[in-house]
Amino acid sequence: MTDFFSESLVSIFSQCKICSKRGAKSFFKNNCVCVNKNPVTDFKTVVNRLRDVITINGEVLKAPSHLYLMLNKPIDAVCSTVSDRHKTVFDFIPRDFSTDTKNNALKCGGRLDSDTTGLLLFSTNGAFLHNITSPKNKIPKTYRTILRDSVSASDQLFYKNAAAAGLIIPAQKKSPEQKCAPADISFINDRECNITVTEGKFHEVRRIFLALKNEVTSLKRIAIGGLILDESLKEGECRLLSQEEAEKIFSN
Known part of the structure; x- marks a missing residue:
């Protein structure tokens, strides 16, 4: 194991x-x-x-324990340490959680676009973060989406089956047209659904719905593996994760 x-x-x-x-x-x-x-x-x-x-x-050797944090990323924040135009996600980390040394600094696990909100992980354990983002580990990430166009009951079934089969997603910026791994779509109503992916291709969720002739107007990551975003956290708030909580990521 x-x-x-x-x-x-x-x-x-x-x-x-x-x-x-x-x-x-x-x-x-x-x-x-x-x-x-x-x-x-x-x-x-x-x-x-x-x-x-x-x-x-x-x-x-008494090595210090690693830090594991969860942030509810706000809109317009960028997953970078420096930005001229936007706040960075590190601006929302309290000083109590930050580390000063280069070798033991908090790092961000996986990127979310500036217009995507929700669950973002930080840790001083780089190997842990790499294991989450590595495509070979197929760690599922679940997003709550709001779509531009309403989807009928029959089309909801079509969306679900097409995504489960693995779609050819359109080219976007430097990312070419490509086939993505099967994804799971679960509708909440005719314009809102949850989608779970395992790869993390560039703008993958948005491109999946473009392939389905629709468009995402709001995107929020709500889970990574078995770890669910703490809904008590307002956008821009973060908290420490226990080892047990961090382990939930790999429980799916």
Whole structure:
């Protein structure tokens, strides 16, 4: 079973300022590193800092716990650290949750367009975020959509079946026409529905509905895997996630 929270020893050592990533090879050659009492010579060895005991020359390494946050992203905020025209999603992270060091900074897991709202994840664990966004892991992301045109009951069934079969979505900007993986559509009413995708292609949800001759006018991410957006969070608000909550992402 994949441990989605694991990371390399060199990443942990770099964050803890034990050695740089560039100097890791020399460090492991000149020091005794053990994981659960077993000697380790490969600095790329993957471990879980909460479960595994890491020692250096007999001394237990006390690596700080990672931070995991959920933000209800507001409209017009961009998923970037710097922007000339818009607020960035990092502007909504309280100072109490921010970290100062480059090697242990909060990073954003996956992008949402400026005009898309909803669930956005942050963590100091880069490997965790990569596991969420990597297409090979097929982590489902669910979006609440409002459509331009109302959809009749018969067309709702057509939408659902077409998306489930995998649609050819139109080209947009630098992204060519391409086939997307099967998606699940569940209608709430004739203009509102939830759609779940697993790939994360450029503007994938919007292009799926363009392929269906409709258009998305409002888009909000409401779930990643088994983790559901906390509806008590107003747009622009965030809170810490427990390890148990973060694990829900991989429970689907």
